[in-house]
Amino acid sequence: MTEPLLKVENLRIELKLRDGVAPVIDDLSFELMPGESLSFVGESGCGKSMTALAIMGLLPEGIGRIASGKLIFDGEDLTTASEARLRQIRGNEISMIFQEPMTSLNPVITVGEQIAEVLRTHQGLSRKAAWDQAAELLDAVRIPNPRSRVSDYPFQMSGGQRQRVMIAIALACKPKILIADEPTTALDVTVQAQIFDLLRDLRAQTGTSIIMITHDMGAVAEMAERMIVMYAGRKAEIGPVDQIIDHARHPYTQGLISCVPHIMSDLTETREELTEVPGIVPSLREFGRDQCLFASRCKYRSGECLQHRPPAKGFGNGQISDCWHAEAL
Amino acid sequence: MSDTPVIPEEPIQKARHPFVEAWEMFRRNHAAVVALAVLVLIILGAIFGPILYATDPFEMVWAPFSPPGVDGYLLGTDYLGRDMMAMVLNGARVSLLIGLAAAVVSVVIGVTVGALAGFYRGLVEEVLMRITEFFQVLPTLLFSMVIVALFGASLPMITFAIGVVSWTAVARITRSEFLRIRELEYVTASRASGVKNLRLMFKVILPNALPPIIVQSALMVGSAILFEAGLSFLGLTDPNIVSWGQIIGSNRQYILDASFTVTIPGLAIFVTVLAISLVGDGLNDALNPKLRQR
Amino acid sequence: MSETENKPLLDVENLTVRFEVSRGGSWGKRSYLYAVDDVSFTVKRGETLAVVGESGSGKTTTALAVARLVPAYEGAVKVGGTDILGLEGEALRKARQRVQFIFQDPYSSLNPRQRAEAIVREPLDSLSTKSEAEKQEIVDRLFAAVGLRKEQQRLFPHQFSGGQRQRIGIARALATQPELIICDEPVSALDVAVQAQILNLLRRLQAEFGLTYLFISHDLGVVQHMCDSIAVMYMGKVVEHADRLSLFNNPLHPYTAALLSAVPSVDRARREATRRILIPGDPPDPVNMPKGCRFASRCPVAEARCRESAPDLRDVGGGHRVACHLVDERAVSPLAALT
Numbered sequence: 001m002t003e004p005l006l007k008v009e010n011l012r013i014e015l016k017l018r019d020g021v022a023p024v025i026d027d028l029s030f031e032l033m034p035g036e037s038l039s040f041v042g043e044s045g046c047g048k049s050m051t052a053l054a055i056m057g058l059l060p061e062g063i064g065r066i067a068s069g070k071l072i073f074d075g076e077d078l079t080t081a082s083e084a085r086l087r088q089i090r091g092n093e094i095s096m097i098f099q100e101p102m103t104s105l106n107p108v109i110t111v112g113e114q115i116a117e118v119l120r121t122h123q124g125l126s127r128k129a130a131w132d133q134a135a136e137l138l139d140a141v142r143i144p145n146p147r148s149r150v151s152d153y154p155f156q157m158s159g160g161q162r163q164r165v166m167i168a169i170a171l172a173c174k175p176k177i178l179i180a181d182e183p184t185t186a187l188d189v190t191v192q193a194q195i196f197d198l199l200r201d202l203r204a205q206t207g208t209s210i211i212m213i214t215h216d217m218g219a220v221a222e223m224a225e226r227m228i229v230m231y232a233g234r235k236a237e238i239g240p241v242d243q244i245i246d247h248a249r250h251p252y253t254q255g256l257i258s259c260v261p262h263i264m265s266d267l268t269e270t271r272e273e274l275t276e277v278p279g280i281v282p283s284l285r286e287f288g289r290d291q292c293l294f295a296s297r298c299k300y301r302s303g304e305c306l307q308h309r310p311p312a313k314g315f316g317n318g319q320i321s322d323c324w325h326a327e328a329l
Numbered sequence: 330m331s332d333t334p335v336i337p338e339e340p341i342q343k344a345r346h347p348f349v350e351a352w353e354m355f356r357r358n359h360a361a362v363v364a365l366a367v368l369v370l371i372i373l374g375a376i377f378g379p380i381l382y383a384t385d386p387f388e389m390v391w392a393p394f395s396p397p398g399v400d401g402y403l404l405g406t407d408y409l410g411r412d413m414m415a416m417v418l419n420g421a422r423v424s425l426l427i428g429l430a431a432a433v434v435s436v437v438i439g440v441t442v443g444a445l446a447g448f449y450r451g452l453v454e455e456v457l458m459r460i461t462e463f464f465q466v467l468p469t470l471l472f473s474m475v476i477v478a479l480f481g482a483s484l485p486m487i488t489f490a491i492g493v494v495s496w497t498a499v500a501r502i503t504r505s506e507f508l509r510i511r512e513l514e515y516v517t518a519s520r521a522s523g524v525k526n527l528r529l530m531f532k533v534i535l536p537n538a539l540p541p542i543i544v545q546s547a548l549m550v551g552s553a554i555l556f557e558a559g560l561s562f563l564g565l566t567d568p569n570i571v572s573w574g575q576i577i578g579s580n581r582q583y584i585l586d587a588s589f590t591v592t593i594p595g596l597a598i599f600v601t602v603l604a605i606s607l608v609g610d611g612l613n614d615a616l617n618p619k620l621r622q623r
Numbered sequence: 624m625s626e627t628e629n630k631p632l633l634d635v636e637n638l639t640v641r642f643e644v645s646r647g648g649s650w651g652k653r654s655y656l657y658a659v660d661d662v663s664f665t666v667k668r669g670e671t672l673a674v675v676g677e678s679g680s681g682k683t684t685t686a687l688a689v690a691r692l693v694p695a696y697e698g699a700v701k702v703g704g705t706d707i708l709g710l711e712g713e714a715l716r717k718a719r720q721r722v723q724f725i726f727q728d729p730y731s732s733l734n735p736r737q738r739a740e741a742i743v744r745e746p747l748d749s750l751s752t753k754s755e756a757e758k759q760e761i762v763d764r765l766f767a768a769v770g771l772r773k774e775q776q777r778l779f780p781h782q783f784s785g786g787q788r789q790r791i792g793i794a795r796a797l798a799t800q801p802e803l804i805i806c807d808e809p810v811s812a813l814d815v816a817v818q819a820q821i822l823n824l825l826r827r828l829q830a831e832f833g834l835t836y837l838f839i840s841h842d843l844g845v846v847q848h849m850c851d852s853i854a855v856m857y858m859g860k861v862v863e864h865a866d867r868l869s870l871f872n873n874p875l876h877p878y879t880a881a882l883l884s885a886v887p888s889v890d891r892a893r894r895e896a897t898r899r900i901l902i903p904g905d906p907p908d909p910v911n912m913p914k915g916c917r918f919a920s921r922c923p924v925a926e927a928r929c930r931e932s933a934p935d936l937r938d939v940g941g942g943h944r945v946a947c948h949l950v951d952e953r954a955v956s957p958l959a960a961l962t
Contacts, residue, residue: 043814144904158905159678188677189841190902193885197899215815218844218887221894245889259819261848263886265893267871271848273823277816280784514732517692518795521724522746523716536736 003075004031005176005209006055011069013047013054015284016062022284024050024064026233032177037203037210039224039241041217041256045281047233048213052179055211056096057086074176092122095170097163099182104166105154111138111165112150118172137168141198160191167198174206181213196222217257221245226318229253232282232293235312239319249313249321249329251298252277292324300325351615361611364604371601375425378418386415386571394587407576407590408583416571417597423572424554424598427488428605431553434492436546439499440535446500447507448530454504461500469494470559477565484567491556495549502545506538540616547609551602558598573598631665632835633672633689633803638662638698640681640688644910656909658684660859661698663936666852668802671829671836673846675882676856679906683727685856686805686839690724691715702803720750723796727808729788733780739791740766740776746798765794768831769824786817793824797832805837810845822849843886847871855879858906858917861936865943875945875956878902878918900958916948924949924957 013025024047032038040048053059054066057078071078073094078086098104106114115137116130125133131150138146141164154162163183170178180199184192200223203210212223220227220241227244229236229252237250248254255277279297286293295305304324313326323329356362384390389410390402397405397413404413446457473490480486510516511534519533558574560566566575573594580590640659659681666672676682687693689700691707699706707718723746726732733742740762747758766776769790780788789809796804809825810818822845828834840846846853847867854864855876863876874880881900888894902921907913913920915930922929928948936946939954949957 043816161905189843190677190881190885192887193899194901194903196887197901216887217815217889221889221891222887242891245891255816257889259816261822261844262889263844263847263871263883263893264888264890265896267847267868269868273826274819274848276819276823278820280786280814280817514726514728515734517687518724518726518732518792519734519745521690521692521719522795522798523719523749524745525749528749533734537734 002034005034005036005074006032007070007072008051008055009070009072011051011054011071012067013050013059013064014067015050015064017284019285022233023067023288024233024284025054026288028069028235030228030235030238032209032211034176035203035207035209036226037212037224039220039227040211040213040230041215041220041227042230042236043215043281045232045284046230048230049181050233051230052096052181052211052213055177055179056090056094057081057083058090088122091118091170091175092173093175094177094179095173095175096179096181097166097170097183099185102154102159102162102186105162107154110151110153111157112152115150115165115169115172118169122173133172134168137172138165140171140202141165141168142194143168158191159187160194163187163191163195164198167195167202171202171206171208175208177209177211178203179211179213182215183212184219185214192219199223217245217260218262229256233287234293235320235322236294237319237321237323239315239321240317243317243319249315249319249326250294250323251300251325251329252294253321254329255297292322300329355611355615358611358614360607361614364607365611367600368604368608371421371597371604372425374418375421379415379422382415382418384412384415386411386419388412394583394590396587397589397593404593405587405589407580408587413576413590413593416576417573417594420571420573420576420594421597421601423484423570424557424574424601427484427491427557427572428550428554430488431491431495431556432546432549434489435496435549435553436499436542438492439496440503440542442496443500443503443505444507444530444535444538447504448511448526448534450508457500458504461497464494465497467494470556473556473560474563474565477560482565482567484570487557487560487566490560491553495552495556499542499545499549502541503538506541507534510534510537540613543616544609544613547605547612551605551609554598554602554605630668632668632703633666633837634699634701634704635665635685635689636663636699636701638685638688638700639696640684640693641696654910657859657912658909659688659695660912662856662859662861663698664854664861664864666803666835666837668835669829669833670851671838671849673838673840673850673853674856675840675843675846675853677841677882679858679909680856681859682839682841682856683807686724686807686837689837690722690805691719692724716750720746720799721801722803722805723799723801725789725792725796725804725806725809728812729785729792730812732792733788735780737779738776739771739778739780739783742780742791743776743794743798746795750799761798762794765797768797768828769794784817785813786820789813789821790824793821793828797828800832801834803835803837805839807839808841809838811840811842818845825849843883855882858909858912860917860946861944862918862946863944864936865945869941869943873943873954873956875939875943875950875954876918876947877922877924877949877956877958880956880958916946923961 008028008030011025011028012023014021015024040051042048055071059065066079112131112134115134119125119130119133135146135150138150143149143161143164184195199210214220224241227241228238229250231252237244237253244253245257248257255275258275259277261274277297282293290309291307292305292310295301310322310324312320312322314320390412391400391406391410393406393408393410395402395406397403402412404417407413442457442461446454473494476490477486516533519529557572561572561574562578564578576594577591584591638659639661641655641657644654644656662685664672674682674685684693688695695708700708702721710718743762743765744758747753747761763773766773771790810821813821829836838849850867852866853870854861857878863879874883881902884897884900904921907917907920915932916934919925919929934946934948936944938944939950939952943954
């Protein structure tokens, strides 16, 4: 059995509020294998992005901090690493692409220069070599005519192409982990399909592990092997994607799957009402209480849900659900 | 599942007026709160001071250049032996009044021009913005001096002169806010509801454009007071009224012999304008919705 | 169903919307962007037509033009037989009562300075002559109909969640008892779990009030759930227009097929059955549109004639209309030849 590339143990991230602190990530543990594709799923405000920022060492300074737990990357605990060491890792061994390709690129610098800069800082390449490799990377992310497009400015590219440039930058140093935070939310569906294909192929070629953060169960099904469903800063359910989609053991996961109208293979005349998950995600103030935080929206709610935080219950193949009623579901 | 399904409801908030919220935000800016208290004191002084301290500011009451605190005159006397206390209190009325009135003039002109330009776009915008630019490049002090020199140095004319040279900033802010807001969906929604143009402009868009305009107008009161002080210092003022600038102007020759005759009204201007600026700053915090969710 | 079923409520004929664009800044030379180019479709009373497409397809502009919120350059928009494009003044306001709009972004579509009740009442204030008491009664009924409580009427928009805000937007659209409601991406700005609440509400209201929807969306999953028929737009043109089952089970235009194949699905059977149809490259420059089929540059099966002449939208049987040279009366997808 190979060693996990990234091991997160009992991670707790606290965010400073006007009155006190809130655990935006509360006791989160998971492992990421080399070459694996893992997805974080949940609504906005559930702590998906916060996990990614913590791994990158990019928590908002002065507001968010790692309160306890470990982030072991390749045998090294990132929570105790120095800022200089984190800078070395960031963009080099772990890199990230963001949701909005419009604002993540510097508008006044050519895309080639933006890629080359990463190569020069992290790999110490010469100006010429970095520029050549930038063109190669643009080719790798399937931008046509990379030799001429390399001197384009971001505004000369379409949204999909900008996201490809972001991927090229992220992959410039052949990272071991690529974190993609809602990489296709701002893009059209045909462009999304191209980006997914690209990510899949690049992963197959380079063996990079991918952590994808999304709210779209369909995207998870297409892209990931395992998923972690997050709710209100806590892990609701973790396990293999197909197994969870077939039989989710957490009411929130079930809700996320069935509340979206999916295009099925056998389309029929009848259309059932969609399952509603009533209410909204609780406010940060309510995070960290000793109860099931989903209880207020859950139709299976019972007494113990409100009294204690649910225990983790395993269901084989690594499927774990944090729900008092997991077996009954 | 044995439990009966419970459909929980989303928590609802209590209705709070935006003014209450704005005050909450304003309160967090401590400098602005102190400044507001100072400003209130100054305004109360301007309103009630001359009534409670009923000395004629034009009457010679004592020997000239009597220093503050001596002979029963709290702020001393000026070069004509007039009571400085009475002059500063009466001057406060004029200075604040001109400041407010001039700000109102420039807001009325500026908002009208900016709103029309931003709402109708096209030719209307072109013409109005060229006019605005024309006023912007005029040397303001010179222009207002010309107005006052031509039409006489009466209080309304001074106010008008200050207002006319300072509305351009309001016009530009209003226009840019209108340009931004008219594209927002709620304006389109109001159009879909059949709301007429005039109502759209002043009932739908303007209230949402107000925050930066209010902040700008508050700052404008301060700059109008300074402007008036400048004009009075140059002697371009109604000789039958006292204002802070005029006290400084008329005592300027004696700055070395009796510096208090200049520093006291100068301090009054300084404190007032600073207080207005700080309040404006606090208003910016209070009315800027981006800060609200913190 | 009754005999009214066959009568279209909305009949859009040859609708064209163009915007002037300044390129290069040379005086006197004007170029136009045809955001909506000669688009025709009908919606039957009580049914839902979806207009789908990606960004730049002109679907939202179509919606805005039908609602008279952007000026149309040519064409006709007939609601119940009368063309509303030429109407002005009182007549236009009468027409607005019949056609209402639900906006995409519940955060920017509500005036932050108005209370919820005032927002919902606004169409009544400007379009109807009802008394204050009647208006209040209508507002009360609407709040109940969209699942909001009476106490919430006095709140301001920022005191509501995204889903609740969209409910206010829906209540506002219902205020004048319209026949046609245009929904412009009504759920795309909402969290997934909240989308279901709004979609269910829209379907419930449709059944309850006999509403007709023109439903604009880029999300084919949502469209499949909500609609009776679908018009697919690409670069300002309708490329395919068919009822729900024909379009999803037998997409004929290569673009429709590519669009459908790109939608990620949780259904393993569908994932395994669909072959991803890649459409490389970018759409053409909307200001200098090619003279042939606008999809030809990205189409995997394009032929010489596709680049020469633009295909018309024509019926290939059973009301299934396609704008593609390669589809004939047998209604077989031209992509079938690829495998």
